[in-house]
Amino acid sequence: MNHPDAADATEPAAFDALVIGAGPAGSAAATWLAQAGWSVALIEKQDFPRRKVCGECVAASNLPLLHALGIGAAFDALAGPELRDVRVHGAGQAITAGLPPSDNAAMPWGRALGREALDGLLLERARAAGATVWQPWQVVSLQGGAGDWRCTLKSPVDKAPVRLQAPVLIDAHGSWESLPGDTAAPGEPPRAPVERGAALLAFKAHFLQADLPPGTIHVLSLDGGYGGMVVSGGGLCTVACCIRRDHLRALRSQRPGLSAGDAVDGWLRAQCPAVAEALARATRQGGWLACGPLATGRQPLASDPVFRIGNAAGEAHPILGEGMSMALQSAALLCAQLLHDPALRRAPTAAALADCQRRYARDWQRTFGPRMRLAAAFAHAAMHPRAAQLLMALLRHWPGLLTAGARWGGKARVAPLPA
Ligand SMILES: Cc1cc2nc3c(=O)[nH]c(=O)nc-3n(C[C@H](O)[C@H](O)[C@H](O)COP(=O)(O)OP(=O)(O)OC[C@H]3O[C@@H](n4cnc5c(N)ncnc54)[C@H](O)[C@@H]3O)c2cc1C
Incomplete structure (x- = not known):
């Protein structure tokens, strides 16, 4: 850790900004x-490297951001093959289409990289840029408001709690739990998810020696859920999926004693012959990792005193594989607004912070609103058998819809840099 030992200090250690969570959103904003x-x-409360439920596809639209952050070369060296095609499996068929190249001709194709590697690269970059990293420390209490935030951190080892303060608070803690004392902004409806994603639980595993041709993102339409497969860095195959909780419960009740991971593994292979073929001779690396339920549909509120980025701001159905894009790009949108007005550093007025939040919430909505709606429509079609049959019939006649959908979903549009 490169922070002073503030454990004994009576006054909280003061910063310009506190960033909670060192996933792609938090580390990018801190950098x-x-x-x-x-x-x-x-x-960041977890030690790195840590496993994370994720399909691990990084869309080409983010590559200029990774280069601007200073990890472009490391990403290029570690990531899997260029992803040029998408193949949708559903209703007993498979349809392939080209992915759109990104608008940046020098970096046209996305690639996949394990979160153990990617998140470590981003966090170390933030540290090298001068951020003071507290890891593994967890934010256990938050007090104050815009212009004067105070938080208390707790270490998993036996250390005294640490207190920090800053005028700007950036919440990048992901989506799986709420922050202590997190409340809705005054006058706004509670930050409950607009759309609950039908209680979807998410799973992920890595496989070695999978029989999967490289260069293609496989999207799986499944009865009761959806998923994806891809070759990522080091020749690993990443398999990730979402399954309805009631569907998983029914699967497990048929075979009492079956672990959730094994039930999901069996479900994927039984539902999709391409998964069974790809994994027939593969070896799983570690167990199935699970998290959930997904809470899709939130969005940042113009009146929120906390700046929220990444999944903490809003989570799209992961069927589009755009969550890390939204994490990196929302960090860029927020930083562009924070850096636009030099007065926002150190002693910003409440009015200046509120104005910044309004502009950020507007930019977020314009950038990600359509992506969230497209992801929700695609996800719902993919996980209901009747709708999936219609979807596959449509794609059989117009496979170009997949290419267009990937473009509408933000895969090609290069994200602007924050400054
Ligand atoms: C099944 C599935 C497949 C997916 N596939 C893809 C894909 O292929 N491509 C893609 O781009 N996206 C994908 N995603 C989405 C992607 O994983 C997320 O959108 C992304 O991780 C969000 O990044 P983040 O930085 O907002 O949050 P996170 O990556 O969740 O990071 C948040 C961090 O905050 C830390 N934290 C939490 N609470 C505290 C606290 N109190 N104190 C300190 N630290 C704290 C956590 O430990 C964590 O490290 C997928 C998601 C799922 C569920």
Whole structure:
């Protein structure tokens, strides 16, 4: 850790910004602010490398951001093959179409990289840029409001709690739990998910020696859920999926004693012959990792005193594989607004912070609103057998719809840099 030992200090250690969570969103925001001269505390509760439920496809639209963050070369060296096609499996058929190249001709294709590697690269970049990293420390209490935030951190080992303060609070803690004391902004409806995703649980596993041709993202339409397969860095095959909780319960009740991971593994192979073929001779690396339920549909509120990025701001159905794009790109949108007004550093007024939040919420909605709606429509079609049959019939006649859908979903549009 590169932070002073603030455990004994009576006064909280002061920063320009506190960033909670060092996933792609938090580490990217911490790096951009630190590079611009802000003093930033980046707080991450887990030790890295850590496993993460994710399909691990990084869309080409993010590659310029990764290069601007200073990890482009490392990403290029570690990531899997270029992803040029998408293949949708459903209703007993498979339909393939080309992915659209990104608008940046120098980096046209996305690639996949395990989160153990990617998140570590991003976090170390934030540290190198000058962010003070607290890891593994968890934010256990939050007090104050816009312009004067105070938080208390707890270490898993036996250390005294640490207190930090800053005028700007950036919530990048992901989507699987709420932050302590997190409340809705005044006058706004509670931050409950707009659309609950029908209680979807998410799973992921890595396989070695899978029989999967490289260069294609496989999207799986399944009765009771959806999923994806891809060759990522180091020749690993990443398999990730979402399954309705009631569907999983029914599967497990047929074979008492079956673990959730094994039930999902069997479900994927039984539902999709392409999965069974790809994994027939493969060896799983570690167990199935699970998380959930998904809470899709949130969005940042213009009146929220907390700046939220990544999944903490809003989560799309992962069928489009755009969550990390939204994490990196929402960090870029927010940093562009924070860096636009030099007065926002150090002693910003409540009015200036509120104005910044309004502009960020507007930009977020314009950038990600259509992506969220497209992901929800595709996900619902993919996980209901009747709708999936219609979808596959449509794609059989117009496979170009897949290419167009990937473009509408943001895969080709290069994200603007924050400054
Ligand atoms: C099945 C599935 C497949 C997916 N496939 C893809 C894909 O192929 N491509 C893609 O781009 N996206 C995909 N996603 C989405 C992607 O994984 C997420 O959108 C992305 O991880 C969000 O990044 P984030 O930085 O917002 O949050 P996270 O990556 O969740 O990071 C949040 C961090 O905050 C930390 N934290 C939480 N609470 C605290 C606290 N109190 N104190 C300190 N630290 C805290 C956590 O430990 C965590 O490290 C998929 C998701 C699922 C579920």
